[in-house]
Amino acid sequence: MRVIFMGTPEFAVPALDALVASGHDVVAAYSQPPRAGGRRGKALTPSPVHARAEALGIEVRTPLSFKRDPDAVAAFAALEADVAVVAAYGLILPVSVLEAPRLGCMNVHASLLPRWRGAAPIQRAILAGDAETGVGIMQMEAGLDTGPVRLEGRTSVTGKTAGELTDELAAMGARLMIEVLADPARYPPVAQPDDGVTYASKIDKAEARLDFAQPAQAVLRQVLAFNPPGAFVEIGGERIRLLAAELTDGDGEPGEVIDDALTIACGAGAIRPAQVQRAGRGVMAAGELLRGFPIPAGTRL
Template structure:
C-alpha cells in the first residue's frame, strides 16, 4: 500500500517505522524544525529524524499551503496516516487519498478527546488507557473508530506511557490498514454520552499542593514533563520533583510541613506523606532527594505550592 504519513513528536515515530516496514511510504509530513529543548537551538522533530534515517522524503509544514497540497497530490497515496501531526487538515486533504485519512489517537475513544489524553488519563487515575484508529473529521477527535488496543496506566510516567502507546498504536495501525483497504473494517461511531475532553495541560495544574492528597500529588509528578513540570517550594527553595511515592511506615508530617527522617524526605499532604525520590533544584542538576536534603540545615519546616 502507498502511504503518506503525517506526524511530529516521539509518539508518532513507531507508527512511521511500522508503516515503513510494511508499506511504501511515499512522503512524510512533519512540523518544521523548532526549539525543542533548553539549548535554544533549532532541532528537527522526532519524526523528521526517523524519516531521514529511513531514507524517506520529508516535507516540513505547519499549514497546508498550495505547495504542500501539490506535494500531497504528487505522492499518489492510497491512504494518509496521521499520528499527532499538530496541524488542522482541510477537507481537500481529508478526501485526497482514496482510503481517506486515518489517525492514531492515544486514548480509548470517546474518552479523552483532545491534545493531552495521556496526561489526563494519569491525572484522573484511569486503570487503563489505549489507542484508537479513527477517521479524521471536522471536530476534535470526533470521528468513528475501527480498532482499539489498551494498556494499564498505574505507576507509569507520561514519558513511559507515551512510549508504550506509541508502539501499541504503530502496530495497531499497520495491522488494521488491510481491513480498511478491503472494506472489511467495522467503523464505530462514538457515544457522545461517554465523551471526556483532554485539553492541553497548563503548568499550574501540575504544581504540588499541601492541601491535595498524596495520590493527587503523586499523579501530578507522573504526568509532568519538561513543558509542564511538577514543582513546589521546600524550605524556601524551589525545585522540580522528578519522582516520588506515597510514604509508608512513618509518621507523616502535618500538611504543609516537610521532614527529614534518616535519608528519607517527606512532604506532609492532606491525608499523609509523600516521599521524595528524585528532584531537580532550580539551576542545578537532577539528584537523589536524600542527597539534596543533606544540604538543608533544617530537619523540618514548611513546604508550599509554587505561586
C-alpha cells in the same frame, strides 16, 4: 500501500518505523517545522519525526498550515496516496486533505475514545486517576477526534509515568495501525458512543507545580503525569523536580515537611519523594539531595 505519514513528536516515530518495516511505500513525511532550540534559542531543531524520516531517506515537508496554503493542499493531493497515517501531527487538517487519499486519513490516538479527545490524553488520564487507557486507530473527520474507530487496544494506567505510558501506547498504536492497513475491510470504522465524551486540554506548565492542598493520591498522580520533565516545588528560590514518590502516613499542614526524610504532608495523607532533580543536575535519590541541600522538618513548600 502508498502512504503519507504525518507526525511530529517521539510518540509518532514507532508508527513511522513500523510502516517502513512492513514494506509500505512512505512517499512523504509531514511534520511541524523545526523549532528554535538550545540554551539561547538560536539553532533550529527538527522534530523527532523529521529527523527519523530524513534518516530513512523519506522526503520531509513542513507546511505552516493547510487551511491558509492551497499550494500545500495541492501538493499533498498530488502524492496520490492510498492512506495518510497521522500520529500527534499538531496541525488541523481541512476536509480537502482528509479526503485526498483513497482511504482517507487514519489517526493513532492515545486514549479510549470518546474519553480524552484532544491534545494531552495521556497526562489527563493519569491526573484523573483512570484505571485504564489505550490507543485507537481512528478514521479522521472534520471534528476534534470525533471520527469512528477501527481498532483499539487497552492497558493499565496505575503506577505508570506519562513517559512510560507514552512509550507503551506509541508501540501499541504502531502495531494496531499495521494490523489495520494489512486488511482495512476487516476493521470497518465504528462510530464513537455519544456518552462519555471528555476533552484533554493542552497542558499548562503551571499545572506541574505540586499542589499539596490536594489529597496525597492526587499529588502522586501529578508526579506521575508530569514525568517527564517532572512536577516541581520551589525551595529557597530553587526549583526541585520530583520524578518519583510514594504514599505514606503523616500529618501536618499541607506542604509541610514533617520529618528528616522529606516526607511532605498533603491535604490528606503524605508523600515521600524517591527521585528528585535540582536545576542543571542529574536525577538523584531524595536522600542524596538532602545530604547537600538540607530541607529540615517544618519547612513549608
